[in-house]
Amino acid sequence: MKDNAAKLFPNPDTGAKVMEYSVAHSTPLPDWLVKYHDWGCSDTDVPNYLTSTYQAQTLIFLARMMGAKRVLEIGVYIGFSTMFWSHAVGKDGSVTGLELSDKYAGLARKACAENKIDNVDIRVGDAVKSLENLTVTEPFDLVFIDANKEAYPEYLDILLAKSQPGQANRLLRAGGLIIADNVLRSAIVADDTERNPNVAEIVGRHGATSAEELIEPLRRFNKKLLEQPRLETVLLPLFDGLGMASLKD
């Protein structure tokens, strides 16, 4: 049987070169998005929150390939991903962003205004509440989950409950895509043994009492994606782990 993990990179340097080459041979982001990402990495509270520019290139490609016009984003931060979704859906599409922090929502709105983006609507508050209260006239094509990891299972439950077949004003259309970031969380979700040095590092970084506290909600989320009969799922070990599922009716 062919090995699932192709042994492409003999060492980290070659791995980095392959990545550099792959980025250079993928449709580039517009300059204004790259500039905003640079600013986000150098001058904001938590640069680590940002998706990478290569992840942006990949997700834009995916959204356009499925013809997505309406995107819901859970976890906006300073609006980098919000703006790349806006770029992906084009002027006749729209993006709704849910963000807890008033400050980050303000930065995101400012960036949208500065870049003449007028198809983004950012709502401030806890995303569980915002999702519960969200009503739409047309369903979303794509939902990007990138907020507090402990609430991922709840976000999924609400999304599915509000996207029932035949339901008026459902949130996600049949055939719509759910993309969840960080579902492997520096590999600790798949390997929480002492062989994985990231376990101690991540627990320390998040001031968690145990690795389990960080791992359990994501394992529950990944299991729900897999076992929910209305979802067809693939977990890509790219970036920090991308959970992807399409909704069947």
Ligand SMILES: C[S@@+](CC[C@H](N)C(=O)[O-])C[C@H]1O[C@@H](n2cnc3c(N)ncnc32)[C@H](O)[C@@H]1O
């Ligand atoms: C990883 S960042 C999002 C990064 C953004 N998607 C990007 O790639 O540019 C996660 C965001 O989720 C927000 N967040 C955390 N808990 C939340 C909650 N309960 N409801 C809504 N947003 C939340 C944080 O304030 C933070 O801005």
